[in-house]
Amino acid sequence: MANQEEIKKVELQFNQEIEKIGQESDLEQLRIKYLGRKGLLTMMLRSLKDMPLEQRKVIGPMANKLKETFEHHLQIKKEELKAGGEIKQSIDVTRPGKKINLGHLHPLSIVLRQVVDIFNGLGFAVAEGPEIETEYYNFDALNLPAEHPARDMWNTIWLDGSKSQNQKERLLLRTHTSPVQIRYMQSHKPPVRIISPGQVFRFEATDQTHHFQFWQLEGLMIDEDINLGHLRYIIEAFLSRFFGRKIQSRFEPSFFPFVEPGLQFSISCPFCKSKGCSSCQKLGWLEMGGAGMVHPQVLRNVGYDPKKFQGFAFGLGLDRLAMHKYHIPDIRLFYNGDLRFIRQFKL
């Protein structure tokens, strides 16, 4: 009659024997030896009925489990032998190999990495912040109090239930990456030299050049003697490296509540040397983004002394940079997940 030790012995023996088998006919012999009508394991199972109930309860499941295991191993070995045989017959070293599909970066990720690289080289660190922001960080701290008409410039997406909360705590999807400036300045003393790339959200219809979700790149530099000349240098140095040719910038007055003076900047078209082409709509200049000297009230809001420190901030669209660089005609292509588009950017 079988006991636990015997079962283990049979298992060990089976494992050693199956290892050595090299052809299918031997495998069949092995099956008969263990699982045939008079096989070792078959006999054990048959002896179960003569066992006392207590012993049967232990040995029964063990032996049945082992039967399943043996059958499984035999099956696997059979397939292995079959496959090995086929390989021997059909290997043809001149046949082209199977193409391996590797994943690769999204064009926006490629551009983001280039941008971070260039700014690291100019001495800027990368700061990040949450995409779900409070009303305070998105607006108030940036010099846009509750009833300020300039709030209409940003078509805000509010989060469910947020209307009933304390006004400063109300939640929204950030409409720009500027709140990261505030969070960073609150926790760091000047000098400050950061960029904060990230996704932002606006409640607006999509078309060729607009999307409700897009990437912004924000830059901030604060120190004791910073002026607009530094801003211009940084913008031109960055974009010249990004496009791989000398870029000139052009600044015009504009309005953003968190800068004074506020500016809008364009760059000489990198594709036609300002002669006019389809990229710049024959203007010779490409609109790039907004900028300005950080408003003294914003500096006060984070505990900086505006008499001692000043600096510039700028923001531009990463999507637009990528569209210019790769001549992509429609911003929606970045977000619709169409692999036929994305596969074109393998580097």
Ligand SMILES: [Zn+2]
């Ligand atoms: Zn052009």
